[in-house]
Amino acid sequence: MDKQGVIKYLEERSSDFYALSDKIWSNAEIRFQEKESVNDYVAFLEKEGFSVEVGLAGLKTSFKAVWGSGKPVIGFLGEYDALPGLSQKAGVAVKESICGNGNGHGCGHNLLGVGALMGAVGYKHYLETEGKKGTVIYFGCPAEEGGSGKTFMAREGCFNDLDCALSWHPADMNMMPPGPVLANDSIRYSFTGKASHAAAAPEKGRSALDALELMNIGVQFLREHMPSSARIHYAITDTGGISPNIVQAHASALYQIRAPYAPELASLYERVNNIARGAALMTDTEVEIKFLKGTSNTLLIPALDEIMYKNMCEIHNPVEDASDMDFAFEIVKTQKDPNSIGDSAFNIKPYPWNKAGNIPLPGSSDVGDVSWVCPVTQCGTSTWPKGTAAHSWQAVSCGKSDFAHRGMLFAGEIIAATAVDIFNNPEVIEKAWSQHREKTGGQPYVCPIPKEITPAELEAETT
Ligand SMILES: [Zn+2]
Ligand SMILES: [Zn+2]
Incomplete structure (x- = not known):
């Protein structure tokens, strides 16, 4: 045959x-x-x-x-x-x-x-x-x-x-x-601030939504200074609430970062993390960075x-x-x-x-x-x-x-x-x-998903 x-x-x-x-x-x-x-x-x-x-x-x-x-x-x-x-x-x-x-x-x-x-x-x-x-x-x-x-x-x-x-x-x-x-990482950035009456006691509030907005603006400026074939996109998954008279105490976004080669991606990932940390510093809030998954x-x-x-x-x-x-x-x-x-x-x-x-x-x-x-x-x-x-x-x-x-x-x-x-x-x-x-280059395969992340955890995150 x-x-x-x-x-x-x-x-x-x-x-x-x-x-x-x-x-x-x-x-x-x-x-x-x-x-x-x-x-x-x-x-x-x-x-x-x-x-x-x-x-x-x-x-x-x-x-x-x-x-x-x-x-x-x-x-x-x-x-x-x-x-x-x-x-x-x-x-x-x-x-x-x-x-x-x-x-x-x-x-x-x-x-x-x-x-x-x-x-x-x-x-x-x-x-x-x-x-x-x-x-x-x-x-x-x-x-x-x-x-x-x-x-x-x-x-x-x-x-x-x-x-x-x-x-x-x-x-x-x-x-x-x-x-x-492209190699691809998915990350969740969750900001935590302090709720307060937005008119009566704004000085007591710390806005997680402000932090998230600043992070997105920071990433916008980063886009000019990254490899042209890299990509960064996001979806806001939690705006903190629907009441403008409350300072939003929580907000989060899902980010995806892509680059042609894994080492470039690792560097971009750290730069986006720093922007998130900077946004938290500017707003006196806290940020949790959770790496969800990646592909090579x-x-x-x-x-x-x-x-x-x-x-x-x-x-x-x-x-x-x-x-x-x-x-x-x-x-x-x-x-x-x-x-x-x-x-x-x-x-x-x-x-x-x-x-x-x-x-x-x-x-x-x-x-x-x-x-x-x-x-x-x-x-x-x-x-x-x-x-x-x-x-x-x-x-x-x-x-x-x-x-x-x-x-x-x-x-x-x-x-x-x-x-x-x-x-x-x-x-x-x-x-x-x-x-x-x-x-x-003779390098062994390094999985972009850390050991501690199990499929079950991702299943819960994404379904
Ligand atoms: Zn598809
Ligand atoms: Zn397909």
Whole structure:
């Protein structure tokens, strides 16, 4: 059997995979609550002959499914969490919720998890048919959205035995990442002051809200003096109350700080902390700084990216054959000037691979932490029409479409073919590890989430 045989096998079985993805779309479970989704995966993978262990690294909705033995050990990274507040009917080109403010698969993780599973199942089929040895591990990684599932898993050594790991993400184009995603910290800043009558005894009050406002202004000035690809954003989660005649005694905000490389992030984190402390000093209040979670930047490995890109360029992209092109065009029109759409609703031609990997992407992902543990490669494929952003109602609406299925099939085929190529060229793994050592500078992986923070604690914070 060659790669074409694997691709044919996945195509023949595509309806099984589409059905699983649609089921996960309907479950739409958010971070740390993906129980039904995990049950569906476990049942599917056990039927495929994988041995499954649920609940890794203290995360109840994580799992790994193992098949085979011996080298190489190749990991396939799957996700299945939805987003809160993005409930949306499938297959309609208007914003229309199914259940009020319910959950929806706005990041396409129903497709992501199943596409990665197709990679694992296709590669397993190859090894089995050829009678070859090798270990296939599918990792069920929960809570990518705001929960850093893989970061906890990396901290507990779940990925330590891998020779490499493969994954992908739904997108509006076929591409290899042009650079790393950013390292990311989430921190809660809570100010405590003294309540008092704002007119009768203002001198007795100390305003936590003033402190928080000053902190935000301080950070505003910091933005001019930080690396241009770094990002700082915040949400005020407690304004202290609704009565202007009371001096607000408590106020807090959630901050996210992002930077292309972990050491830069550590420095920015300290600068923001100093601004918070300065704001507390100015207002005679106190500040509590609580680090909630973090993820690392991704390390790109050209030796692996090259193989994945080659497969992306060589394999037939079935999105062009989708039966629901009219719907795809309707979705594009909700986001783009109709005159600028062109002949196709999709970006089909693979975006040229930026071998230098030097253009940071302004997002973050816990895949970054896996990439610090072992060489990782991942691609994006066109599951969404041109211009569709992740975390949008349009992305949810497209999640069960024929074109999304076909984009997922394409990703599964690319991943399986990449695994087969790696298997047949074992020197690639050595080269990948040598590039990995170069990128880390030989430094061991340092998890951005301190030991004392448990998944359970984060679960309570974020759900
Ligand atoms: Zn997302
Ligand atoms: Zn995502």
